Amino acid sequence: MSTTTADRPPEFQDMHESIRIMGFWIFLSTDVGLFSSLFAVYAVFRSRVALGPTPHQLFAMGPVLTETLILLTSSFTCSLSLYSARMNRLRGAVAWLIVTLLLGASFVTLEIREFVADVTAGHGWSHSAFLSGFFTLVGTHGSHVTIGIVWAVMLALQLAMKGLTVTNRRKLYTFALYWHFLDIVWIFLFSVVYLSGMA
Amino acid sequence: MSMREWITHLIKLLFPPQVLLPDIVGIDIGLTVGAIAIMVYLTVRHRWGWLWREWLTTVDHKKIGIMYLIAALVMLFRGGVDALMIRTQLIGPRAHFMGAQQYDEVFTTHGTVMIFFMAMPMVFALFNAAVPLMIGARDVAFPRLNAISFWIFAFGAILLNISFSIGGSPSAGWMSYPPYSELAYNPGVGENYFLLSLQVAGIGTIATGINFLVTVLRMRAPGMSLSKMPIFAWSALITSSLVLFAFPPLTVALGLTMLDRLFGASFFTVAHQGMPMMYVNLFWIFGHPEVYILIMPAFGIFSEVVPVFSRKALFGYEAMVGSLLAISFLSYGVWVHHFFEMGAGPGVNVFFGLSTMLIAIPTGVKMFNWLFTMWGGRIRLTVPMLWQLAFIPTFVVGGATGVMLAAVPADYQYHNSYFMIAHFHNVIVGGTVFGVLSGMYYWWPKMFGWKLNQRQATWAFAFFVAGFWVTFMPQYFLGLEGMTRRMATYPAGLGWTSLNWWSTMGSYLMAVGFLIMVYNIIWSRLHPDWDTTGDPWDGRTLEWSLPSPAPEYNFARIPHVRSRDEWWAMKREGRTDDVKISADSVQPIHVPRNSAMPIMLAAAFFVGSIGMVFSWFWMAILGGLGVVAALAYGSFADYSELTIDAAHVLKTEAAMGRVDS
Numbered sequence: 001m002s003t004t005t006a007d008r009p010p011e012f013q014d015m016h017e018s019i020r021i022m023g024f025w026i027f028l029s030t031d032v033g034l035f036s037s038l039f040a041v042y043a044v045f046r047s048r049v050a051l052g053p054t055p056h057q058l059f060a061m062g063p064v065l066t067e068t069l070i071l072l073t074s075s076f077t078c079s080l081s082l083y084s085a086r087m088n089r090l091r092g093a094v095a096w097l098i099v100t101l102l103l104g105a106s107f108v109t110l111e112i113r114e115f116v117a118d119v120t121a122g123h124g125w126s127h128s129a130f131l132s133g134f135f136t137l138v139g140t141h142g143s144h145v146t147i148g149i150v151w152a153v154m155l156a157l158q159l160a161m162k163g164l165t166v167t168n169r170r171k172l173y174t175f176a177l178y179w180h181f182l183d184i185v186w187i188f189l190f191s192v193v194y195l196s197g198m199a
Numbered sequence: 200m201s202m203r204e205w206i207t208h209l210i211k212l213l214f215p216p217q218v219l220l221p222d223i224v225g226i227d228i229g230l231t232v233g234a235i236a237i238m239v240y241l242t243v244r245h246r247w248g249w250l251w252r253e254w255l256t257t258v259d260h261k262k263i264g265i266m267y268l269i270a271a272l273v274m275l276f277r278g279g280v281d282a283l284m285i286r287t288q289l290i291g292p293r294a295h296f297m298g299a300q301q302y303d304e305v306f307t308t309h310g311t312v313m314i315f316f317m318a319m320p321m322v323f324a325l326f327n328a329a330v331p332l333m334i335g336a337r338d339v340a341f342p343r344l345n346a347i348s349f350w351i352f353a354f355g356a357i358l359l360n361i362s363f364s365i366g367g368s369p370s371a372g373w374m375s376y377p378p379y380s381e382l383a384y385n386p387g388v389g390e391n392y393f394l395l396s397l398q399v400a401g402i403g404t405i406a407t408g409i410n411f412l413v414t415v416l417r418m419r420a421p422g423m424s425l426s427k428m429p430i431f432a433w434s435a436l437i438t439s440s441l442v443l444f445a446f447p448p449l450t451v452a453l454g455l456t457m458l459d460r461l462f463g464a465s466f467f468t469v470a471h472q473g474m475p476m477m478y479v480n481l482f483w484i485f486g487h488p489e490v491y492i493l494i495m496p497a498f499g500i501f502s503e504v505v506p507v508f509s510r511k512a513l514f515g516y517e518a519m520v521g522s523l524l525a526i527s528f529l530s531y532g533v534w535v536h537h538f539f540e541m542g543a544g545p546g547v548n549v550f551f552g553l554s555t556m557l558i559a560i561p562t563g564v565k566m567f568n569w570l571f572t573m574w575g576g577r578i579r580l581t582v583p584m585l586w587q588l589a590f591i592p593t594f595v596v597g598g599a600t601g602v603m604l605a606a607v608p609a610d611y612q613y614h615n616s617y618f619m620i621a622h623f624h625n626v627i628v629g630g631t632v633f634g635v636l637s638g639m640y641y642w643w644p645k646m647f648g649w650k651l652n653q654r655q656a657t658w659a660f661a662f663f664v665a666g667f668w669v670t671f672m673p674q675y676f677l678g679l680e681g682m683t684r685r686m687a688t689y690p691a692g693l694g695w696t697s698l699n700w701w702s703t704m705g706s707y708l709m710a711v712g713f714l715i716m717v718y719n720i721i722w723s724r725l726h727p728d729w730d731t732t733g734d735p736w737d738g739r740t741l742e743w744s745l746p747s748p749a750p751e752y753n754f755a756r757i758p759h760v761r762s763r764d765e766w767w768a769m770k771r772e773g774r775t776d777d778v779k780i781s782a783d784s785v786q787p788i789h790v791p792r793n794s795a796m797p798i799m800l801a802a803a804f805f806v807g808s809i810g811m812v813f814s815w816f817w818m819a820i821l822g823g824l825g826v827v828a829a830l831a832y833g834s835f836a837d838y839s840e841l842t843i844d845a846a847h848v849l850k851t852e853a854a855m856g857r858v859d860s
Binding site for chain 2: 022030031036044048049132133135136154
């Protein structure tokens with residue numbers, strides 16, 4: 001950590017900011033613990049459907065695949081935002097960040113629509129342990145994405161107000177870490193919950 | 200609903216019958232009078248501004264440590280009163296000091312307060328007070344986050360503590376197992392208080408874990424490699440990493456219970472194929488590392504206290520670090536020993552029984568290392584050392600009974616009996632509490648600048664330790680005689696009467712010890728014995744190279760560390776002038792600026808939690824928006840640092856005689 005060569009990004013050269021990046025990595029590790037626990041709960045409860053629907057009856061490939069593609073694309077645009085910042089292009093950074101948060105918002109909208117459709121079809125989470133586990137696991141991810149959107153809005157504002165300061169670069173970098181992390185969690189959700197549920 | 204009906208409904212919700220018992224109303228009146236008296240005092244003496252600037256908005260780790268300590272001592276009082284009520288109820292057969300419902304509430308809050316709101320903040324108090332100083336840092340890695348942690352914890356503690364006077368206390372025990380914690384069996388808001396207060400305090404705890412992990416890894420003085428780091432800093436590092444992986448499962452366990460209770464989910468509803476054992480597993484995946492979160496810092500404290508008061512370097516430093524790491528690793532593989540009766544089968548039970556017994560090995564290594572450190576040393580029987588000496592036999596007994604409990608077939612007999620109660624009090628009181636009290640007496644001069652009177656402190660120690668043995672040894676035999684935990688009362692003629700009587704007498708002795716401790720603190724404040732040297736114990740680590748209390752910026756000059764007990768080495772090699780500055784070498788120092796954001800954020804959490812407790816979701820949303828607003832405020836405000844100019848540093852240091860001419 002002591003090497004501060006000039007080719008490293010500014011947010012890593014500044015001692016304070018690099019410490020904050022490390023802190024954020026550690027925070028993410030606690031979030032891994034949170035999702036691991038929820039995955040464990042889901043894994044045990046997925047066959048405990050009581051009188052409610054089975055995973056096979058509940059899930060449909062169409063909307064979930066769209067959600068997946070949207071979220072993966074948003075991860076790419078998030079990286080483009082970071083890349084623009086590294087190239088010192090403020091407008092590019094802000095624009096790609098806005099694209100990212102719009103994609104995130106459409107992901108959340110689709111997910112809410114899926115949830116509402118399930119509930120209106122009579123599959124509310126009180127009917128079985130499986131439904132409780134499913135809504136909680138997927139909903140926790142969705143609320144993380146929602147928090148990410150609020151964060152991205154404020155970050156875009158700060159970038160517009162203050163430009164590419166070292167602090168803002170660090171904030172963009174930690175946001176990107178968070179966003180990619182949520183993407184990785186979604187890959188697990190997609191495979192463990194949806195794909196294996198539909199198989 | 201008409202206004203009148205609505206008000207009647209509100210009053211019934213806030214003041215159900217159990218909060219209108221005469222004793223509770225009496226306490227409420229006392230607390231209100233006390234609060235008014237404090238407010239009048241602050242107004243008359245014009246101290247509101249001082250309170251706000253110096254304490255409520257501070258981000259200085261030394262002041263945050265003091266606030267944690269005060270909160271922990273207040274909570275020790277509250278949890279202690281609960282304990283005295285429990286013991287008074289059990290003093291003889293068929294005693295009716297309390298009704299069964301109130302007894303359940305009292306043992307629930309006793310456990311919850313002692314674990315989450317006494318022991319943990321006491322540990323964090325000492326981390327804050329000592330760790331940055333002993334690693335040669337000017338503050339923790341994230342000073343403002345540190346203040347956030349404290350205030351979130353404080354408001355979480357308030358949330359749990361108001362439950363007995365508004366809405367009703369939780370009554371499902373500190374582990375709060377479903378199905379009893381579910382709405383169908385436990386209506387009312389008490390359980391909601393439990394869930395929300397722990398959830399909120401847990402956020403603060405995770406933040407502290409992140410903070411101290413990064414602090415120890417990144418903020419050490421130049422030259423202090425990990426292998427030159429004091430063991431207490433090692434214990435902070437390892438405790439923090441345990442916190443990070445232990446608390447998320449607790450968050451999930453509490454969260455699922457909350458979803459079941461408030462939003463009708465079916466996690467633990469057997470009729471919908473939910474599984475109460477899921478909660479129990481999640482809880483103990485947290486709960487077992489949690490007990491090591493509590494004991495590791497005590498191990499760290501003793502590893503500082505023993506060398507100082509034996510005038511010898513710690514015996515087996517590497518083995519000490521290795522055993523801490525081994526215990527933290529093993530602590531994740533033992534949680535099933537809390538419920539061998541679940542029916543997981545002999546294979547699973549034997550695995551967890553054996554892994555539990557394995558923990559005795561690194562713990563034994565530590566015991567021998569402390570003994571060998573004392574061996575041949577020149578021992579001074581100061582108060583911190585007395586607590587250490589009391590700890591060794593207590594913890595050996597507690598550890599040995601732990602191994603007995605880990606023997607799976609025998610555990611079917613011991614499980615949930617007073618034998619188990621005696622065991623865990625033996626390790627938590629005899630380990631953690633003795634440890635943090637030793638640490639409190641040890642670092643008190645560094646925190647406050649004055650020493651605690653030794654003679655009074657020795658009396659407090661004597662009463663507390665004697666009371667401890669008298670309280671808990673009979674409980675082992677009560678367990679063997681078949682008395683189970685959480686019995687609100689018991690019949691005569693079972694051979695339990697005299698053992699219970701002795702146990703209750705012991706608890707009164709501990710209460711006397713606590714009162715002497717409080718008297719000791721107040722008396723020593725009124726007759727201060729100032730520590731002018733900064734090194735009252737002839738210490739070995741860097742915090743003793745500073746004046747007591749340390750100035751705002753801690754180190755005017757960051758030391759270059761060459762050896763393990765750096766301050767000791769400096770004294771031996773005549774390098775003590777290394778810590779002094781001179782007029783031409785002094786530099787301006789950057790310190791973090793005070794911030795009102797942490798207390799605002801915590802207040803928003805509090806408002807939102809109250810909304811959740813009473814299912815007033817408009818208020819919960821309001822609190823949530825408040826949290827977002829506080830975070831946004833903190834993020835948009837430029838969190839710039841304050842610069843203390845060189846002349847001011849020079850003046851401050853000169854006043855303490857720490858300037859090289």
